[in-house]
Amino acid sequence: MNHSIDTAHGHWDIFCTVIDNYGDIGVTWRLAKQLTHDFGIQVTLWVDCLASFHCILPQLDPGALTQQHDGVTIEHWQTPFIQTWQPGNVLIEAFACELPNEIKAQWPALPDKPLWINLDYLSAEQWVDDCHGLPSLLPNGQVRYFFFPGFSAKSGGLICEHDLFKQQHHWLNNATLQHEWLHRLGFEHLGTKVADATYISVFSYPSQALTALSHLWQQGSNPIHLLIPFGQSLESLKWMLADNDTDFIIGHSYQASMLHVHVLPMTIQEDFDKLLWYCDINIVRGEDSFLRAQWAKKPFIWHIYPQQEAAHLDKLTAFMAHYCQPLACETAEIWQALCLAFNQDDTDASQHYWPLLQEHIVEMNQHAKKWPQQALNEGDLATRLVNFVKKG
Template identity: 35%
Template structure:
């Protein structure tokens, strides 16, 4: 099959991150599907994929093309399946061409653990022009579209974690000081802090210091400036440069504790199998907290971890510090480590999103 994926980059890198992963996984499937990825913000795309150029149409692999989605949009023949990521509205001229070709139209929705998602997944969306359009919801249960996961991802993770030299080389490439790398090799613990503005980052530093064990906190460049270059007797904070998707996965794999934000980073942190704190994208009327609570209810994490995540997302410094103190102490820490590993193993038993999507499209094309 030939897939068109339309991606409008709204903010940050979550939209293009999801679409680029999906494009690669469709192209790498056993059937080797052809994929055309339409992106409106090429410069943002270049931040996560260095091979992307600025030309209007380019081939990144033998079966992936990238089209710069401009106004007016380039005239191209639609594929068998057209994926509209996150209700981004493909150009009207392209929709007319889809009608002539008889393309299947998929509305790829945002990730949610809320119960209603199962009822709306794979439901048709009636179109006055006669096109067949369906909602496709990613999710955490077998009654949803599943999660993006490369076929050999967990094997890659295990191989990476088994070779300490790869971790040291990655950190060196990110200009982490040599004495910090040596400390990590000697048993210091590592946290990755990737959150939205306002996250109680200072509370995290104080809580890690209270463990009386050495910690290194890696912070992507430009985030959480209030804690950059903080040094306490047991905590070193190191700012690191922006990394591509593969580098981000490896940072997650090599960290003992991951603080992540948005949907794409959450899924990658889940596949790392390590304790994580999710900073969900903030919405009006605290709708995001309802989504967070639904996800926590499915997670199998200890109650104390759920309380920490709620405090973290409410940006409550005192409460976050109190709950961090609780979960970082033994035996609570061991319980969290075990629960995180179980959740990853459970999710890995389900088919991945790209597989579910191609199966659905093959039945409906």
């Protein structure tokens, strides 16, 4: 069957189960918006947990069964599956989530079956190129295609809106827009950066390495400003709280010698992007934030989601090897050692490699600015998905 579509009238369904609060829904929400805005596709996003989704889309009504935002229809995926599903051109099963049994049951009788795509997690590992785009024949005769995002021309590519870097350039050169953003976050006083200070965003999992680095930053000779959305990262900084404080408070700033911590509210994705653009270095977690840190064109540390038997370290190592190809050997070794130390909670190594990286920060900045063009390989994920569907 030819599944080629008229992108102006196509209808796609994306199914997503929420894992780790924001990671999976963050990726699928960006993809749904881009397919809608850049390609004119009618997208229905099926999500099982609207409460977590609400944190990155405050306009969302967690109690609504059906709603529309940014041109995307959002359905609350409940069990049992109570809505009526109208098959479209494409059905995307995001990150190995299982389709509702009700859809599986009606699938064999569909006269025009959608192209069924299993969108997997992003990886720079070599096997991705070999597995991307392969069909999988299920016992009942159904065919599902595997789509692997990645960094090579043979992979499924990376999520990146077509006008993202144009927006970024405009924002970074417009002081008024930056002031408006800081005002929304409640931190207008950060609009004038201290000349010798370093501004670091932190969106990580709890980390002993982060605690160790915070003590190092406290004792430094120049100010360090941490901009931290309220969440798990702050658990690693509780040593800064006074005895009568039970937790950090959104909108408040805290200081310990040269270390300044600013607690931001959780915010929409567009404002999170601006946080990454604004800071000098970004510490990020998961997949969505990891990719947005690369598009920010700034040095970063990726706190990858931990997996059993340290499988995540293989994924981290594969990416670092890919990312470091253009770097001088010494710079690459230092950055990789710091990232590994952070992910292995090696407190001594984290404190050792951080100042060494600062000695190479000019090269890291130059590389970060050039990296997006190299990583995209002239094709973002949404574009490659659309082309895959057109080829049928």
